[in-house]
Each structure stands twice: as C-alpha cells, then as structure tokens.
Amino acid sequence: MSVIDIHVHHRWNSPDERPEYLLHRLKSLAQANGIARVLLLTLAHRLPPQSVRERNDLTLRLVNEEPEFYLGACWLNPLHDPAFVREEITRCVKAGMRAVKLHMSLNARDHRHDTIMEMAAEHDVPIVFHAWYKSVQKYEQEADAADIAYLARRHPETKIVMAHLTGVGRRGVCDVEDLGNVWVDTSGGFADSGLVEYAVRHLGAERVVYGSDYVGRDFATQLGRVYGAEITEEERELILWKNAARLLKLDGLQ
Numbered sequence: 001m002s003v004i005d006i007h008v009h010h011r012w013n014s015p016d017e018r019p020e021y022l023l024h025r026l027k028s029l030a031q032a033n034g035i036a037r038v039l040l041l042t043l044a045h046r047l048p049p050q051s052v053r054e055r056n057d058l059t060l061r062l063v064n065e066e067p068e069f070y071l072g073a074c075w076l077n078p079l080h081d082p083a084f085v086r087e088e089i090t091r092c093v094k095a096g097m098r099a100v101k102l103h104m105s106l107n108a109r110d111h112r113h114d115t116i117m118e119m120a121a122e123h124d125v126p127i128v129f130h131a132w133y134k135s136v137q138k139y140e141q142e143a144d145a146a147d148i149a150y151l152a153r154r155h156p157e158t159k160i161v162m163a164h165l166t167g168v169g170r171r172g173v174c175d176v177e178d179l180g181n182v183w184v185d186t187s188g189g190f191a192d193s194g195l196v197e198y199a200v201r202h203l204g205a206e207r208v209v210y211g212s213d214y215v216g217r218d219f220a221t222q223l224g225r226v227y228g229a230e231i232t233e234e235e236r237e238l239i240l241w242k243n244a245a246r247l248l249k250l251d252g253l254q
Contacts, residue, residue, distance in 0.1 A: 002034065002035075002036035002037075002241060003033075003034050003035045003036060003210060003223070003240045003241055004035070004036065004037045004038075004039075004210070004240070004241045004244035004245060004248075004250075005030065005035050005037070005038045005039065005210060005211060005212050005214070005219070006039045006099075006128065006161060006185055006209050006210065006211045006244045006247070006248075007039065007041065007128060007163060007185050007187050007211030007212060007213050007214075008026070008030070008038040008039060008040055008041065008211075008212060008213075008214045009040075009041050009042070009043060009213070009214065009215055009216065010022075010023065010026060010040050010041075010042065010058075010059070010062065011215065012042075012058045012059075012062070013042075013055065013058070015054065015057075015058065022215075023062070026038075026214065026215070027066075027069060029214075029219055030214070030219055031069075033219040033220055033223055034223075035219060035223075036069070036241075037068075037069060037070075037071055037244075037250070038069065038070060038071065038214075039071045039072070039073055039098070039099060039128070039244075039248065040059050040062060040063070040070055040071065040072050040073060041073045041075070041101045041128060042055045042056065042058065042059050042073075042075050042101070043055075043075070043103065044056075044075045044077070045077075045103055045104065045105060046105070047077075049080050049081070049084045049088075052075055052076070052077060052080070052088070053088060055075055056072075056074055056075055056088065056092055056097075059072045059073070059074075059075075059097070060072055060092070060095050060096070060097070063096060063097070064096075067096075071097075071098050071099075071248060071250075072092070072095075072096065072097040072098065072099075073097060073098070073099040073100060073101040073128060074088065074089055074092035074093070074097045074099070074100050074101065075100075075101045075103075076088060076089060076100055076101070076102060076116050077105045077106075078102070078105060078106045078110065078112045078113045078115070078116055079105055079106055079112065082115040085115050085116055085119065086115060086119055089116065089119045089120070089123065090119070090123070093123045093125060097125070098125060098248040098249065098250075099125050099126050099127065099128055099161075099247075099248065100116065100120050100125060100126070100127045100128070101127075101128050102116065102127055102128070102129045102130065103130045104130055104139050104141050104142045104143070105141060106141050107141045107142070107143055107147055108129065108131075108143040108147035108148050108150065108151040109143075109147050109150050109151065111154075113151060114154075114155075117151070117154075117155040117158045118155070118158075120158050120159070121155065121157040121158040121159075124159075124249075125159075126159035126160065126161050126183070126247045126248070127158065127159065127160050127161065128161045128163055128185070128211075129143065129148055129151075129160055129161070129162060129163060130142070130143065130163050130164070131143045131144055131145050131147070131148050131162045131163055131164055131167065131168050131172065132144060132164050132167035132168065132188075133145065133167065133168055133169060133171060133172060144168065144172070145162060145168040145171065145172030145173075145175040145176060146175050148160060148162045148175070148176065148182065149175045149176050149179060149182070152176065152179045152181055152182045153179065155181075156179075156181055157181070158181060159181055159183070159247065160181060160182045160183070161182075161183045161184070161185055161209060161211075161247070162176060162182055162183065162184045162185070163184075163185050163187060163211065163213070164185070164187050164188040164189075164213070165184050165185060165186045165187065165188055165195060165196070165199055165208070166186075166187070166188025166189050166190065166191070166192050166195060166225075167187075167188040167189060168184070168188075169192070169195065170195065170198055172184070173198060173199050173202050173203060174202065176203070177202050177203060180207075182207070183203075183207045183208065183209050183243065183247065184199060184203065184207065184208055184209070185208075185209050185210065185211030186199075186208065186209070186210050186211055186222065186225060186226055186239065187211040187212055187213035187217060187222055188213070188217075191221065191224065191225045192225075195225070196208070196225055196226060196229035196231065196239075197229050197230055197231060200229075200231050200235055200239075205231065205234075205235035205238040205239060205243075206238055206243060207243070208238070208239045208243065209239060209243045209244050209247065210222075210223070210226055210239050210240045210241075210244070226239055226240060
C-alpha cells in the first residue's frame, strides 16, 4: 500500500545551508517504509514576514524539484499583518502548495486567525494545526483540542487537520466528534493501544489521516500504530492514503 504522510517537517531553514544529508535521509526512510508522498511542513515560529516567505520558498523549491514525492504546506503566522497573510497564502497556493500549517504563534481561540481561516476556505486547502493536551510544560499559546473545536465551530467551511492524535487523546477525539470539518492525524507521542480504534469509532475512518511528525518521530513506529490497529483493511486504506488524497486534491489518487 502506498502511504501519504500528511505531517513531515524538513530542516532546510536557510537558502545557503541546504542540509543534503537530512533531506536524503528523510526521503530514503520514508520510501523504505512504503511512504509514497509526504506533505512538507516548515517551522518559522516568531520570524518576521520576509523570513516566513523565505522558509515557504524553500519548501516550494523541494516540491518543484521532486513533485512526485514532495507536497507543500504554507507556513503562516496570524500575528502578521492580514494583508501579508492574504498575499502569502494566495502566492503559495498558486505556486502549488496544498495546505496551510499553523503552530503555536497564537492560541486557536484568538479571532486573529480569522483571515487565515477565511482564506483557507476560499482556496479550499486544509489547515494542519498543532494541538496537544498537557498538564506540564505547555507553551504559552499552545492549543489543545477544545481550542481547535472552538475555532472549527466559528469557521465551519474551513477544513482543519488537528495534529497529534496521541497528544490530544480520547478527550481530544470527543472534543471534535460533532465537527465534520475537523480531521485528526495519527501522530504524537508514545503509542496508546486502542486509540486509533477509538478515533475510528467516534469520528469514522474518513476523518482520521496518517501523519508521522517526522523528524520528531520515526516513520516506522508511527505507521505501526495504524498497521497494528484492529480496524478493517478498508478503514486502514482510508487512514493511510485515501483521506489525505482527498484533502490535498491529488488527481488520480482519489
């Protein structure tokens, strides 16, 4: 089965310092584990607009070099000027990016996300949004699943992939259960027996997508929680590639 990984970070942060070994390792490990396509997510936390654009350009360069393997997501920061946000998402989507990445620049309940949410809906691209329930070491603006649910209810036309199933857990699944515009990716921390099955029961397999969170997590262990789940082969196929193909509008794979 050819897998699509919807949550992969690359470490190319400077145009003059291309990490050839790390990029080669990313691709070789992914393909060794049967992963055919990866959605690249850069990180540009607290960087000014011009630096955000530069990071997005590096992602685009990788996509243009190997379009049959790499897919791109546009990094955005809701704290930046709305005019820049509108311009950047439009530029990125026109250049071929298929999603938006939001991290921890601002909690999901803050209405300053509205411009990004509206633009994502207009361009019909999903937003991959970091979420995690924590009792300790929680970042100041870090969202949890209840925050994502609040945002999704305010923007029902916008598709959100809530990252980190094992970060939000069963509580997180329940938070978004009634929200048809929210998917959850399977990435996160240590494997939790029965959690993928729980998500499938409560959300339906159509709203669960495979993601590894590489390089923070290993492809093999993250795939293991899906291959080892007690679900049907049809449900496994939806999680491992069909749902991502639909969300990212991959012609010929839907």
